[in-house]
Amino acid sequence: MTRTPRPGDTDVVLFVRSLGTRIAGGTRAVLARANLYAGLGYRTSLVVTGLLEDDGAWVRAQGLLHPDVRVLVLWRDGPDDVDRARARDTEPIEVPRIAAGPGVKRRRRTVEDGIQVRTLVDGTLRTIELLDPATEEARQLVVLREDGTRESIWSFAHGSPIAVDHLVPNGGRRREFVVDGRAVWLEAEVAGHVGAGDARLRLRDEPVGDYAGAIAHWLDARFASAERLVVFADGENVWQRALRLMRHPRLGGVSVLHNSHLSAPYDASAPTQAAWKGFFSDTTNVDVMVCLTERQRTDLLARYPGLPLRVLRHAAPRPKVRGVRRDPDSVVFIGRLAPQKQLDHLLHAFVLVHERVPSAHLDVYGTGRDEASLKELAAELGLEPGVDVRFHGGTAQALHAFAGSRVAAMSSLHEGLPLTLTEAMSVGTPFVAYDCNYGPAEVIRDGENGFLVPRDDVQALADRLVQVLEDDRLARRLSRGARRVTSSFSPRRYRDAWRDLLDDVARRESSRSHTVARS
Known part of the structure; x- marks a missing residue:
């Protein structure tokens, strides 16, 4: 036993x-x-x-x-004592900064993440360096080719290089991990998200299969x-x-x-x-x-x-929000500004909402690659920036943002079980969401704590949002229903379920290797 x-x-x-x-x-x-x-x-x-x-x-x-x-x-x-000993016998890695000279100009400005220094040679941008705002130590250095494409990205910690990403025009990325600012100890193709690119422990001249294999090798030893x-x-x-x-x-x-x-x-x-x-x-x-x-x-x-x-499901947080007034005209979205979220659908739906509820506004919290295009789309649709639609950037206070809004919206193409569903409901904010695979239907009880509408039905999304915004009695009833999520998704159930799972796995004496039929 x-x-x-x-x-x-x-x-x-x-x-x-x-x-x-x-x-x-x-x-x-x-x-x-x-x-x-x-x-x-x-x-x-x-x-x-x-x-x-x-x-x-x-x-x-x-x-x-x-x-x-x-x-x-x-x-x-990742580097062990052998890697560090061998690195000590090498010269520090030379960072490709451009020295002052004829035709070299530097432009310095303050940005959100620090101080940016842009170096031009004969009018052509060649490097972009990001410095720590307090110490002015390097954080990142982007090296550009003459045609303006990125050639490499250097990353630093405490001013010393820790990794270099070499970029190729077809989208590939080869990363060199640096030990003690002196030598490359691991090089790997890291462009593929599953880590199947070639990898090698350079100081040992030892292949480790691929990037995922390098991580496995390290953890086995660690x-x-x-x-x-x-x-x-x-x-x-x-x-x-x-x-x-x-x-x-x-x-x-x-x-x-x-x-x-x-x-x-x-x-x-x-x-x-x-x-x-x-x-x-x-x-x-x-x-x-x-x-x-x-x-x-x-x-x-x-x-x-x-x-x-x-x-096993996420837990709904125990709300600790105090002093936040609910805006009766606010529709809120929190999440990545990415294609999966289909925020173009939400913007088109909100145009329909705004026509019927002129006082309504859409509050968007999040960052992502679609941010610029979504702002352009909002303007094209006639939504006034900062008034009709407000892009707030990322937030570490999701519960406060939800608690301050009348209703939350989700127009995703697909989901797992997003934390935002239970976070919003824990503070009494109902959701109107597409019934996509898989998460919304696991939490939303249609008409009880929010509404589910057919996926990609922009008109239905708008109609339900208008219904919640216009009907105070309905909004209060949905809010009461939403708060009950803290019982069905309680932290205690979450704790017990994940603890039991870990105990079950730890109880097994050895790892199992098996396969199932392909489909």
């Missing part, structure tokens, strides 16, 4: 890309889980695969990371002495592949879906996304696969009957 493991006997590893000031819902979900496990006494490590400059100082200062969670950063903690190791891989990315490539003898693995596994058109007829198809077919080291809704679990089991699936 396998004895019940004690928390102190188990190391737990979770992944995030970064820990900057703009934290998306997926990262917040990982942080919540890391905090839960650290609070229960598990030795918990958060592995950062991006180019974090510090030890998560900002998230710790905000109270978003438990003090017992250890932060491991690939560029900083946790070699762990009595039990449980690794959580979230999302359809390099972490999933790294989990499957690890060879730790006492490894348990949990694969977590945060989004739909479907490709276009994202309905029952849609094929599985290429990356997820591979991960569903090869479940090496995966003891449990978590999805966030029963609807998605049902669809997955129909396609992949052997998947070790379990449904």
